[in-house]
Amino acid sequence: MVRLMTAKVRLFVEHPLGAGQPVPLTREQAHYLFSVMRMATGGEILLFNGRDGEWRAEITEAGKKAGTAVCDTQTRPQTMPPDLWLLFAPIKKARTDFIVEKAVELGVRRILPVQTQFTNSERIRQDRLQAHALEAAEQCGALFVPEVAELVRLDRLLADWPEARGLLFCDEAEAGSRAAALAGAPAPAAVLIGPEGGFSDAERKRLGGMEQTRVIALGPRILRADTAAVAALTLWQAQSGDWA
Numbered sequence: 001m002v003r004l005m006t007a008k009v010r011l012f013v014e015h016p017l018g019a020g021q022p023v024p025l026t027r028e029q030a031h032y033l034f035s036v037m038r039m040a041t042g043g044e045i046l047l048f049n050g051r052d053g054e055w056r057a058e059i060t061e062a063g064k065k066a067g068t069a070v071c072d073t074q075t076r077p078q079t080m081p082p083d084l085w086l087l088f089a090p091i092k093k094a095r096t097d098f099i100v101e102k103a104v105e106l107g108v109r110r111i112l113p114v115q116t117q118f119t120n121s122e123r124i125r126q127d128r129l130q131a132h133a134l135e136a137a138e139q140c141g142a143l144f145v146p147e148v149a150e151l152v153r154l155d156r157l158l159a160d161w162p163e164a165r166g167l168l169f170c171d172e173a174e175a176g177s178r179a180a181a182l183a184g185a186p187a188p189a190a191v192l193i194g195p196e197g198g199f200s201d202a203e204r205k206r207l208g209g210m211e212q213t214r215v216i217a218l219g220p221r222i223l224r225a226d227t228a229a230v231a232a233l234t235l236w237q238a239q240s241g242d243w244a
Contacts, residue, residue, distance in 0.1 A: 007044040007045050007046045007056055009033065009037060009039070009045045009046065010045070010046040010047075010048065010054075010138045010139070010141070011025075011029055011033075011045060011046070011047055011048075011138060012047075012048060012049065012050070012134050012137060012138055012145055013025075013029075013047050013048070013049050014049060015049065016049070016051075016052060017047055017048070017049055017051075017052040017053070017055045017071050017074075018052065018055075018071060019071060019072070019073075019074075020070065020071065021070065021071045022060070022068055022069070022070050022071075023047060023057060023068065023069050023070070023071065024066065024067075024068055025066060025067040025068060025069060026066075027065050027066060029067070030062070030063060030064065030065060030066050030067040031064075031065075033045070033059070033062070033067065034062050034063070034064065034067065035064070039059060039062070040059070040062050041059050041060060041061065041062050042058065042059065043058070043059045044056055044057070044058055044059075044072075045057055045059065045069060046075065047069065047071065048137075048143050050078075050143065050144045050145055051078060052074075052078060053074050053075075053076050053077045053078040053143065054074065054075045054076040054143055055071040055072070055073065055074050055075065056071070056072050056073045056074075056075050057069035057070055057071045057072060058070055058072055076143065078143055079143055079144075080109070080143075080144055081107035081108060081109050081142070081144055081146070081241075081242065082107060082108075082109065082187045082237070082240070082241040082242050083109050083187035083188040083189070084107070084108045084109055084187055084188075084189055084190065084191070084233070084236060084237075084241060085108060085109060085110045085111070085112060085165075085188075085189070085190035085191070086099075086103045086108045086110075086111050086112065086190070086191050086193070086229060086233065087112045087113075087114050087154075087157070087190055087191065087192040087193065088111075088112075088113060088114065088192075088193040088225065088229055089113070089114055089115070089116045089118075089119040089121075089154075089193070089194055089195035089225065090113050090119060090120075090121040090124050090151065091120060091121065091195065091196055091225050091226065092120075092121075095224075095225070095226045096113075096121070096124070096129070097129070097132055098226050099193075099225070099226050099229045100129050100132050100133050100136070100148060101132060101133075101136040102226075102229065102230050102233070103133075103146065103229065103233065104133050104136040104137050104140065104142060104145070104146060105136060105140045105142070106230070106233040106234060106237060107142070107233075107237060107241065107242060107243075108146050108233065109144075109146055110146050110147050110149065111129075111133065111146050111147065111148045111149065112149045112152065112157065112190075113126075113129075113148070113149065113150075113151045113152075114151070114152060114153070114154040114157060114192075115151055115152065115153045115154060116154045116194060116195050116199060116200070116203060117199075117200040117202070117203060118194075118195045118196075118197030118198060118199070118200060119195045119197075120195060120196060120197070123151065124150075124151045126148060126149070126150050126151070129148045130147070130148045132148075133145055133146055133148050154203065155203075155206065158206060158207070158210065161210065161212060162188070162212075163212070164188060165188040165189060165190055165212060166185050166186075166188070166189040166190070166212050166214065167189075167190050167192060167207070167210065167212045167213045167214070168185055168189060168190065168191045168192065168214055168216050168232065168236065169192050169207045169208075169213050169214065169215050169216065170191065170192060170193050170194070170216055170217075170218055170228055170232050171194070171199060171204065171215050171216070171217070172194060172198050172199075172222045172223070172228075173198070173199075173204070174215060174216070174217035175217055175218070175219065175220060175221055175222045175223075185214060185236065185239075185240055186240045187240065187241070189236065189240070191229070191232045191233060191236060192207075193225055193228050193229045193232065194225065194228075195225065196224075196225055216232075218231045218232060218235075219231070
């Protein structure tokens with residue numbers, strides 16, 4: 001019988017998980033558990049790795065620079081988010097962090113920052129955003145941490161776009177119009193959110209010429225990029241994803 005979840009700390013680990021499996025804790029995890037959370041041996045935590053579900057584990061070794069936890073009971077079997085990608089043009093640091101965080105919470109499989117003609121930010125810290133995605137997954141109860149890809153030019157990404165993956169182009173120029181809704185766009189799919197300056201005419205033409213593209217409107221008002229990402233993912237999840 002699976003016991004009720006009592007552990008309050010969740011950690012993502014790379015190590016395999018299973019009944020009786022010892023799991024080494026990294027230096028950062030040991031610092032968080034034993035210095036920040038003031039936990040000790042005998043304490044319970046939840047572990048997940050994106051493959052083996054979520055497990056309750058007991059801390060058996062607690063040190064300043066390392067530690068060990070041993071898996072006891074699986075609290076949830078592994079599930080995967082829908083095969084949905086989020087493509088977005090990076091904006092200011094805090095708002096880019098917000099987009100990554102909410103994409104994880106809302107349930108996406110992959111996050112792809114794209115460089116458009118009007119993108120304000122020309123570089124990102126992929127490692128920092130990946131760490132932010134991991135932290136969001138730990139906090140929101142997700143069983144999977146989506147990959148945050150390196151920044152790529154939009155035209156290069158579209159040149160190799162998968163034939164079977166739908167592309168929902170959220171065009172701010174369609175605000176208030178009767179552009180296609182999100183209904184009927186099941187996975188595999190991707191949502192594309194533009195930069196603060198919008199898309200160029202050349203990008204609109206390129207996107208409009210692709211068979212996989214559906215131009216959609218996100219209501220009667222022009223949304224900020226971070227708001228648009230949340231709105232589009234929410235609408236897709238409600239109609240075609242694991243919320244439906």
